[in-house]
Amino acid sequence: MSLLHKLEWRYATKKFDPTKEVPEEQVTELLKAMNLSASSYGLQPYKFIVVKDKNLQEQLVDASYGQEKIANASHVIVIAAKTSVGEDDIRAYINQTAFLRKQQIEELEDQKSRIMSSVSSWSEEKKFSWAQEQCYIVLGTLLLAAADAKIDACPMGGFEPEKYNHMLGLKEHGLHATVIAAIGYRSIDDDYQHAIKSRRDLDDIVELRYS
Numbered sequence: 526m527s528l529l530h531k532l533e534w535r536y537a538t539k540k541f542d543p544t545k546e547v548p549e550e551q552v553t554e555l556l557k558a559m560n561l562s563a564s565s566y567g568l569q570p571y572k573f574i575v576v577k578d579k580n581l582q583e584q585l586v587d588a589s590y591g592q593e594k595i596a597n598a599s600h601v602i603v604i605a606a607k608t609s610v611g612e613d614d615i616r617a618y619i620n621q622t623a624f625l626r627k628q629q630i631e632e633l634e635d636q637k638s639r640i641m642s643s644v645s646s647w648s649e650e651k652k653f654s655w656a657q658e659q660c661y662i663v664l665g666t667l668l669l670a671a672a673d674a675k676i677d678a679c680p681m682g683g684f685e686p687e688k689y690n691h692m693l694g695l696k697e698h699g700l701h702a703t704v705i706a707a708i709g710y711r712s713i714d715d716d717y718q719h720a721i722k723s724r725r726d727l728d729d730i731v732e733l734r735y736s
């Protein structure tokens with residue numbers, strides 16, 4: 526099946542079959558795909574919290590404007606942005622890169638200075654919104670990886686981040702729930718799976734400016 530066919534197949538699943546669980550090896554594959562997402566400067570200013578706990582999922586429904594799919598899903602993946610990004614994060618990234626690429630730290634000095642001068646010129650608000658933007662790129666990767674593996678997913682912004690932060694103890698770890706995805710397998714009576722995709726015409730959304 527081509528990627529386009531897989532993207533036609535996927536949809537924001539409204540109702541999961543609560544009896545079906547995504548095997549842990551496949552969840553790990555999705556997490557590996559998310560970890561391979563592009564991120565600005567490669568800094569990955571986020572963390573993924575995976576919830577598979579029916580009690581907690583039931584409680585999270587209330588913090589998700591009553592969206593029952595949180596409870597019916599096999600797993601809920603919370604993509605949480607770091608609330609502050611600083612020199613330590615940049616140093617850790619450079620050290621990790623040097624280690625993995627078997628380079629001397631000094632060889633990466635220019636790269637480090639470039640990132641440091643850029644990031645340190647940003648306000649705390651800008652850093653936080655930048656970190657949240659990176660979370661949405663991860664969400665896109667997750668949706669692609671899930672479609673590729675024939676795992677259903679619903680991307681979700683309809684939840685109360687402060688309640689998630691509290692219930693998952695994120696704030697004390699310098700994290701903020703930014704966007705979530707419920708994953709699992711579609712229920713046969715989720716009518717949305719039969720709906721024709723509603724998208725703008727390519728001609729309307731694309732402007733080609735070729736020479």
Ligand SMILES: Cc1cc2nc3c(=O)[nH]c(=O)nc-3n(C[C@H](O)[C@H](O)[C@H](O)COP(=O)(O)O)c2cc1C
Pocket residue numbers: 535536537538539592679680681682683684704722
């Ligand atoms: C950032 C984001 C947040 C979303 N939040 C919700 C949500 O809270 N609940 C929901 O049912 N769908 C949510 N959706 C799904 C969209 O409504 C859906 O992707 C869109 O209507 C296109 O339909 P399709 O994904 O089925 O093709 C969200 C999608 C995105 C990308």
